[in-house]
Amino acid sequence: MTPSTALAESVIAALEQRGLTLGVAESLTGGAVTSELVGVPGASRVLLGGVVAYATPLKSSLLHVPESLLREHGAVHPEVALAMARGVREATGTAGRGADVGIATTGVAGPDPQDGAPVGRVFVAVVDARAELVRQLDVPSDRPGVRRAAVDAVLELLLNHLSGSSGGQEAASVGARE
Amino acid sequence: MTPSTALAESVIAALEQRGLTLGVAESLTGGAVTSELVGVPGASRVLLGGVVAYATPLKSSLLHVPESLLREHGAVHPEVALAMARGVREATGTAGRGADVGIATTGVAGPDPQDGAPVGRVFVAVVDARAELVRQLDVPSDRPGVRRAAVDAVLELLLNHLSGSSGGQEAASVGARE
Numbered sequence: 447m448t449p450s451t452a453l454a455e456s457v458i459a460a461l462e463q464r465g466l467t468l469g470v471a472e473s474l475t476g477g478a479v480t481s482e483l484v485g486v487p488g489a490s491r492v493l494l495g496g497v498v499a500y501a502t503p504l505k506s507s508l509l510h511v512p513e514s515l516l517r518e519h520g521a522v523h524p525e526v527a528l529a530m531a532r533g534v535r536e537a538t539g540t541a542g543r544g545a546d547v548g549i550a551t552t553g554v555a556g557p558d559p560q561d562g563a564p565v566g567r568v569f570v571a572v573v574d575a576r577a578e579l580v581r582q583l584d585v586p587s588d589r590p591g592v593r594r595a596a597v598d599a600v601l602e603l604l605l606n607h608l609s610g611s612s613g614g615q616e617a618a619s620v621g622a623r624e
Numbered sequence: 625m626t627p628s629t630a631l632a633e634s635v636i637a638a639l640e641q642r643g644l645t646l647g648v649a650e651s652l653t654g655g656a657v658t659s660e661l662v663g664v665p666g667a668s669r670v671l672l673g674g675v676v677a678y679a680t681p682l683k684s685s686l687l688h689v690p691e692s693l694l695r696e697h698g699a700v701h702p703e704v705a706l707a708m709a710r711g712v713r714e715a716t717g718t719a720g721r722g723a724d725v726g727i728a729t730t731g732v733a734g735p736d737p738q739d740g741a742p743v744g745r746v747f748v749a750v751v752d753a754r755a756e757l758v759r760q761l762d763v764p765s766d767r768p769g770v771r772r773a774a775v776d777a778v779l780e781l782l783l784n785h786l787s788g789s790s791g792g793q794e795a796a797s798v799g800a801r802e
Contacts, residue, residue: 476662
């Protein structure tokens with residue numbers, strides 16, 4: 447079992463235990479976060495779905511990230527990650543009710559820099575009704591390595607938040623806004 | 625390199641050579657198709673994005689699959705796969721123009737049957753302006769095996785279509801409607 451798979455199992459179990467639903471917004475990870483979660487038997491009880499907004503305009507059209515934010519800062523920015531996580535709660539909602547939790551990834555997998563951000567710069571975000579968390583990574587790796595690190599980071603941030611351990615020191619280091 | 629990775633590289637190259645854009649709609653594969661494609665450097669020149677409509681209602685809300693179709697046949701049906709592929713062309717469009725090609729997966733990864741369909745039953749679809757192709761698989765495998773087979777099948781169907789080899793015998797066997 448890979449670390450990602452173990453994390454995904456823990457995330458699904460933690461969500462199910464708390465009766466929470468999840469929506470996933472991805473850019474550089476391109477579906478890998480959602481795929482890890484779907485790999486867990488019983489995922490359908492908590493995972494509603496996901497949006498891979500790979501082309502920048504889709505971050506606005508599918509996830510309601512403000513176009514002004516994308517124009518000003520580009521797609522690799524903490525506020526964009528947070529807006530994606532907020533937007534996917536709404537996008538994956540059913541019966542007029544959004545997903546309880548939204549998570550998001552945006553960053554530069556390489557081989558080339560993007561929007562002024564270097565290869566390896568990643569932001570992951572978790573948003574629910576009580577918290578908005580975002581964390582920056584700078585991953586010294588190649589394209590697959592950056593993507594894998596982003597998958598694990600967003601699952602870890604979610605798991606820590608669900609476990610109630612995202613306060614204090616960690617909250618400060620990840621730019622939590624609870 | 626896995627067979628899926630080699631297929632993804634061929635698909636990205638074939639799309640780029642033809643100047644075509646792609647949108648991906650996934651159910652049981654849960655982002656794995658999109659993730660394989662994003663793994664290819666340069667994918668951003670052709671891949672616009674994807675929608676993982678894992679919960680059945682999202683197939684209507686995000687991909688415009690008719691609710692009547694889902695009520696009548698459930699989510700694991702060739703017409704649902706085709707409707708998802710059509711819907712994702714529109715959903716991933718930018719600047720008022722849909723994606724040139726849409727592909728889709730729906731099926732039962734298990735461990736339990738769904739909507740009257742057995743574990744391993746999968747439909748994959750490819751839709752563009754000139755063709756609508758759908759193919760049924762029955763995969764005698766476990767959850768990871770069924771999902772991997774679905775990823776490879778939809779990439780193969782797309783690659784064959786782009787290569788112009790989906791006519792004749794194969795078109796008949798996959799239920800092509802060109």
